[in-house]
Amino acid sequence: MQKKLGRQTVKFESPTKIIGAFSSVGTKEAQGPLGEYFDKRFSDDKMNQSSFEKAESELLKTTVLGAISKAQLRFDDIDYIFSGDLLNQCISTTFAIKDFGIPFFGIFGACSTMCEGLSLGSMAIDGGFAKNVIAVTSSHFCSAERQFRFPLEYGGARTPTAQWTVTGSGAVILSGKGDGPSVTHITTGKIVDMGIKDANNMGAAMAPAAADVIKTHLLETDRSPSYYDLIVTGDLGKVGMDINKELLKKHSIDIANNYSDCGDMIFDADKQNTKSGGSGCGCCGSVFCGYFMKQLKEKKLNRILLVATGALMSTTSSGQGLTIPGIAHAVAIENTGG
């Protein structure tokens, strides 16, 4: 059987099952429209830690432990953990998982990390290199805000295109056997740079990469958008969603009827003053693991295309006047039975 469909898409021979998933969020996310779906809702955004960075590690750690427990496994049953986050040198990940003793591949895809982990984890299972794998990521509003923008105390005003970094984490356990939705295809993205330089408009920077990978996925799998119950982007927000739809329309691809975005869903933008929507690795991570996994398990949805999107920049690159290249990875998750 041919595993590769075109250059970017892999079709798995025996689809990898998602046998466990767990999501953890902070207070604002718990108060949002999806609040009830998250597995762990912290009542304190510092998670009883002495710094925001340690809080984010605690969030990620809680999420990994929750996912392992849900899948009824032990640390020793896990062959690899794929994890990454937004903090410099991915320290949320390091300090969360350092004592678990699980072979570790660090990944960096900015907010595309959830789908990068799902992709590499599924390859590890399908390739026969692992029985069980964890893919996890996190973000935290307070640690991201002070690293990428301003001290919280500064109280900077936000532009209408700005997004609100989600305090959240999502983890899945992938396995070659067991019950759960299947990862049937992955389409790995290329970097797309349309020259956007406005660090307060990440949706616009990432939308071209999302459109590119969705177009490629549909072409290489020979599927139409309507094959999926829902196409879900990671954190384009309202501004990026519109751009994504418009870019796809230019290629005669209409996703308007079955399209959602985790960043648009997680907050009530008007009531919660989150402008264009949520963002951060933990946005797609917590919404997929919290909300969509439950929809899939309850068969309310049976086929989704999850497209996490990342903005590949740093404060240094923006400070030096460089653009914000985007990347997006698509993962098809389906109830295949069996």
Added chain:
Amino acid sequence: MQKKLGRQTVKFESPTKIIGAFSSVGTKEAQGPLGEYFDKRFSDDKMNQSSFEKAESELLKTTVLGAISKAQLRFDDIDYIFSGDLLNQCISTTFAIKDFGIPFFGIFGACSTMCEGLSLGSMAIDGGFAKNVIAVTSSHFCSAERQFRFPLEYGGARTPTAQWTVTGSGAVILSGKGDGPSVTHITTGKIVDMGIKDANNMGAAMAPAAADVIKTHLLETDRSPSYYDLIVTGDLGKVGMDINKELLKKHSIDIANNYSDCGDMIFDADKQNTKSGGSGCGCCGSVFCGYFMKQLKEKKLNRILLVATGALMSTTSSGQGLTIPGIAHAVAIENTGG
């Protein structure tokens, strides 16, 4: 055939070939003991760019283009590129490769990145997901120094245990067919944290992870150290090498007779005032791709175990008083013929 030997080691069914390799370095590295082996020696550490960060991107870009050219391939022939670096949010990678149009998996393993890329790239080939893959990494003294330590103009004094970040990059092309040394086994490391907090002693922070993965590799492959012509760590430097040897001796593993370290080899510590030795993702990258690949191709060495080592910390984690956890990944590279 069993692909997994124990929990951490994969034995590849049909070993992945390294069909092309390229190394690029800065001026100090070119003047060092291995100078003649590097494929591209820049005569200006700014690589004709307007910032050190852009210079590092230029270094990585030159290296990828060199490797692709050596393997006589085109961009379209490459299924995936695995790349990461030390700069915040891996911007050296992003701006180096953004226009190549190659499906991209960003990785972060600090200075273990060369072996992380070799590992994941080999899995992609062996699993049937790719025909050709690039694994690449870089570091630059000037961009690292100002991000992690002090402005260069400050002229900070160095402790005897300090290491000198290598201005260098290394890239390999992995393929399912063709000529070249083979990646026969990978042993993926766990994070090891022995409580070291001294950011001027990275060798001590990383050595326990190196010892752990070497011990595990030998145990799971049922090989003795003497099976290898050479066991090569990434950038432990003189201080870390001694700790590594001592830790292994406690497990009755003696590597004293066939052990080298890229960080120890790349500079003449006395003449070049580099204290404990070289470090950075580009240290293992450039020394493996520049020096060791030529030794393997000329059959001066036929079996090496490459163990790149990473220190998983940031200025924030060190500033908050946290430890420096280490990680190391081992990759067996052998002339298997055929």
